Amino acid sequence: MEIPVDLAMGRYGAYVWSSVGLTLLVLVYNAWSAYAALRDARRRLRRARADQAAR
């Protein structure tokens, strides 16, 4: 199967796509870790307050 010219990026496909892939990976990780930090902080505090109320 022939790779379309646009995807092959001339003879630089490996360089271009690895850069793009790495960038997307880092962006997604940043967005996810920020969201997870806020979600975990909320969960921890809710649990701590529930424990405190139960005592």
Added chain:
Amino acid sequence: MSDGWSFTRWSAGILPAWAHRLASPPHFYALAGRLTPWFAWPAAVLMAVGLFAGLFVAPTDHQQGDAFRIIYVHVPSAWLSMSSYAIVAGAAAVGLIWRIKLAHWVAHAAAPVGASFTFLALATGSIWGKPMWGTWWVWDARLTAELVLLFLFLGYLALADAFDDPRKGDRASGVLALVGVVNLPIIKYSVDWWSTLHQPATITALGKRAITIEMLWPLLLMWLGATLFLVAVTLTRARAITLERERAQAWVGEAL
């Protein structure tokens, strides 16, 4: 204790009322929560359009071929690495001068994102360097200064977490952030001050640019999208830090 003149007290008077209000953790937490989607969704759309246009619509460079398309991820990362550091240092300065704890938390929130963008700028620059320069790395002034920026971010993050009392960590890391500001002009002007392998600025403030408009607009979309992304992620991280640091306060129970 002296009751005399102090810069902190005097200068607090010149801050606008909204700045004082914004420094209130419950107000910031609520406001940041409302604003974040307004930054996050446009960021996703702008970066998607900018990246697609950069990869498939922009014309091929006559010298670099398609390898030039790496600039659509490299250049915004490099710009954002410096902007992030300016945010960290600016927020740290506000925290140190006006003793606004929230400013330190914003600095802590922006630092990991800034470190990520700096890593991306170095990594994508290195990937571009291999086919263009024939090497992954050279100890060029621009590259070395950008590497120093990564170490500054990592040092800032390590120092912020190095103390049992987080307020001491805020102050120590804030001072380091301010000292590190000297690296920003070095990164920016390294290509003018020294003979470097790294090419000069593609776009300057005076409006001179080295690329055509067809190549430029996707780059500007990527830059704008990445800037909004930085704001959205920083606000989200700052909200998490605010909750953790204010956990003993009554407002936190209402906000959960």
